[in-house]
Amino acid sequence: MDCNEKRYAIREIADLTGIKPVTLRAWQRRYNLVQPLRTEKGHRLYTADDLEKIKTIQSWLNKGVSIGKVKSLLESEVVSSAVEDANQLEEVSDILDALADLDGGKTDRLIAMVLKEYPLIIVESKFVIPILGAIQFLKLGPRTLQFALFKTMFIKHLTLMVTSESKRGHRLDKLMVNLDEAGNIYAWLYYAQLIEQGESVVFLDGVEETSALFTDVTQYQTIYVFAQKSLPEKQLDTIVEAQQREGNNIRVSPVIAHLMDVRKGAVS
Structure with missing residues (x-):
């Protein structure tokens, strides 16, 4: 191996790929997918080939392939070319069974495993969305219990992950505000993805009144505003005015961005 070849620390790989270090370690220890070099002090060093392999792994996960099957796909082009995109991870059926039995222990273990082994963008699209969709079709009684x-x-587990990933000693210079009901799963995922990307964020959950939001929090560099529901005109006006005034310092979730586009179109 060329001694002049570029080597990457695990945090650099995380920044380049969006795969958090705990997940990279799990892929190595449990599935032997990527075996980085080690420094004398035991720190992992990844090569350009490792980086490309990680990106390939990501592409399979994006297709809904279970992490446990990725190694065989990496080793066999014949098998890999035949794989169809899947709408969900294989772990979805296991957790739906656990939820149907109201098995808290199994549900707990499966969620912990999935959050450790998959990037959050995969967790949301291939795990959370299919699970919540399946629960929605249940009768009211079972639906309420299983969703809870x-x-x-x-x-x-998102809270545990955020606590582990947050950079200790860093100034919390960004603010995220959830305008939906407190405990909205997608709001928490949005927050956790910001942390996964290395942001230092204060999270305000379930905020109903926004009149003072953009005047009383001037100590924050950036304010992320989240909602999945339609917002009152007054609330939307406040966000639009703040973004016009502060520009990129006010960032909004996709639903709010859509509402703003619709409003802009109606005005024009």
């Missing part, structure tokens, strides 16, 4: 169990366990 999933939500409680999922937010618990």
Whole structure:
């Protein structure tokens, strides 16, 4: 191996790929997918080939392939070319069974495993969305209980992940405000993805009144505003005015961005 070849620390790989270090370590220890070099002090060093392999792994995960099957796909072009995109991870059926039995222990273990082994963007699209979609079709009684169990366990583990990933000693210079009801799973995922990307964020959950939001929090560099529902005109006006005034310092979730586009179109 060329001694002049570029080597990457695990945090650099995380920044380049969006795969958090705990997930990279899990891929190595549990599945032997990527074996980085080690410094004398034991720190991982990844090569350009490792980086490309990680990007390939990401592409399979984006297709809904379970992490446990990725190694065989990497080793066999014949198998890999035949794989169809899947709408969900294989772990979805396991957790739906656990939820149906109201098995808190199994639900807890499965969520912990999925959050450790997959990037959050995959967790949201191939795990959370299919699970919540399946629960929605249940009768009211089972639906309420299973949703409560999933939500409680999922937010618990997101909280643990955020606590672990947050950079200690860094000034919390960004603010995220959830305008939906407190405990919205997608708001928590949005927050956790900001942390996964290395942001230092204060999270305000379930904020109803926004009149003072953009005047009383001037100590924050950036304000992220999240909602999945339609917003009152007055609230939307406040966000639009703040973004016109502050520009890129006010960032909004996709639903709010859509509402703003619709409003702009109606005005024009």
